Amino acid sequence: MPELPEVETVCRGLRKPLEGRRLTKVVQRRPNLRFPIPDRFPERLTGRTVLRVDRRAKFILITLDDDTVLIVHLGMSGRMTIVAAGDAPPPGPHDHVEFETDQGMMVRYCDPRRFGLMDLTTADELKDHRMLKSLGPEPLGNAFNAEALDQALTGKRSPIKAALLDQKNVAGLGNIYICEALYRAGISPKRSAHTVPGKRSERLVREIRAVLQEAIEAGGSSLRDYVQASGDLGYFQHRWKVYGREGEPCQLEGCDGTVRRIVQSGRSTFYCATHQR
DNA sequence: ACGAGAACCTGTTTGC
DNA sequence: TGCAAACAGGTTCTCG
Numbered sequence: 001m002p003e004l005p006e007v008e009t010v011c012r013g014l015r016k017p018l019e020g021r022r023l024t025k026v027v028q029r030r031p032n033l034r035f036p037i038p039d040r041f042p043e044r045l046t047g048r049t050v051l052r053v054d055r056r057a058k059f060i061l062i063t064l065d066d067d068t069v070l071i072v073h074l075g076m077s078g079r080m081t082i083v084a085a086g087d088a089p090p091p092g093p094h095d096h097v098e099f100e101t102d103q104g105m106m107v108r109y110c111d112p113r114r115f116g117l118m119d120l121t122t123a124d125e126l127k128d129h130r131m132l133k134s135l136g137p138e139p140l141g142n143a144f145n146a147e148a149l150d151q152a153l154t155g156k157r158s159p160i161k162a163a164l165l166d167q168k169n170v171a172g173l174g175n176i177y178i179c180e181a182l183y184r185a186g187i188s189p190k191r192s193a194h195t196v197p198g199k200r201s202e203r204l205v206r207e208i209r210a211v212l213q214e215a216i217e218a219g220g221s222s223l224r225d226y227v228q229a230s231g232d233l234g235y236f237q238h239r240w241k242v243y244g245r246e247g248e249p250c251q252l253e254g255c256d257g258t259v260r261r262i263v264q265s266g267r268s269t270f271y272c273a274t275h276q277r
Numbered sequence: 278a279c280g281a282g283a284a285c286c287t288g289t290t291t292g293c
Numbered sequence: 294t295g296c297a298a299a300c301a302g303g304t305t306c307t308c309g
Contacts, residue, residue: 003302034285034304058303076303077287094287113286115303131304158280167304174302243302266282268300 002074003174004058004139005212005238009219010080011055014107017082018050018062021101029096034075034117037097044068044120045099057135057171067123071131075115081108081232135171139208144170146202153201156193162265163193164208173208176243177215179270181208183242183252188276189262189269242270250274 002010026042038044048064055061062070074080083089085106091098097109097118109118121129136152137143152169153160163169164178173181182189184207187200196204218238241251246261250272257274 006302073303075286076301111286112288113301113303115286117304156279162280165303176302265280267303 002058002076002078003177004055004172005177005215005219007058007060007074007172008055008216010074011053011060013082014053014060014062014080017101017103017105017107018053018099020050021103021105022047022049023064023099024102025098025100027098029091033096033111033114034073035119037118038120041118041120045070056132057138057167058174059132061126063123069121069123069126071117071119071121071129072109073117073131075111075113075117077113078109078111078116079232081110082106083108134168136167136169137171139170139172139212144205144209146197146205149201149205150197153193153196158193159189159264160187160191160193160196161189161269165265165267170208172212175267175269176240177208177211179243180211180240183271183276184211186275186277188273189264189271191277242272245270 023045024047026045028037028041031037045064045068048066048068050062051065052063053060054063058073060072060074062072064070072078083106085100085104088098088106088108091108092110094112095108095110096114099107101107109116117131119129119131127133137148149170153163156163161178161182164173164181165175167173179189181204185200185204187196187204215238242259245259248259250257250259252272252275255272255275257272259270259272262269262271
């Protein structure tokens with residue numbers, strides 16, 4: 001499920017139950033996710049108070065009062081659920097980690113495919129963490145602009161789709177929002193990355209920011225109802241214009257194209273060959 | 278050094 | 294209906 005907007009939505013949903021709360025109990029049900037979970041993970045977190053919940057790219061960063069930072073990545077199938085600890089249903093086979101707070105809330109991490117990760121570091125070492133150190137600019141931050149994107153794309157022979165998937169160039173874009181942004185910008189996913197700089201990259205930067213912003217707003221508004229109803233974070237409906245719409249007519253005003261699906265870097269790309277050039 | 282593809286896992290959907 | 298193949302929102306590693 002999770003791309004940047006979903007991760008942002010999860011972070012926002014975690015702030016209320018976690019920020020300022022002391023962790024009274026941490027349960028770890030398996031030794032690893034994508035990578036090993038650090039030694040004595042529950043012991044190192046229990047009794048600590050959460051200061052902040054932040055996001056960097058698709059990573060959730062939970063800062064504790066002893067300067068420990070818990071890094072969480074949801075991978076492809078990771079979910080966070082918030083329930084009152086007393087009402088928690090019995091854990092399923094993929095409920096790998098749980099955090100309980102002094103207010104009696106439980107945050108439960110479920111990840112069937114286990115492509116996610118949890119790691120511990122310190123605030124000082126965070127920037128040098130192997131998962132974070134080579135990330136490019138945040139697409140919604142000031143450092144991401146046409147000049148920065150141009151520089152990242154210069155000399156790149158790969159298709160623009162692959163270049164945007166590379167977190168070194170922009171941090172946080174995933175398969176869906178890349179398809180959506182290229183569609184909105186009228187750029188073919190097959191176009192060689194080094195031919196994008198100029199007018200095209202200005203448009204692309206605008207559309208990337210816009211599509212992410214709209215998805216976050218949709219997530220934020222669905223969050224209120226959704227968390228109350230099910231406690232399940234990180235899953236919200238959003239209307240994609242091209243993603244998953246193979247064979248459907250292009251929705252762009254005045255375009256008579258049809259959405260196609262191709263495979264690039266082993267991932268599905270959806271686009272309209274008529275107006276995306 | 279770069280880019281394409283495989284690998285890591287499980288669950289769900291598609292197609293014969 | 295049943296079973297196998299294809300596919301899924303991410304990242305890292307290997308190989309050419």
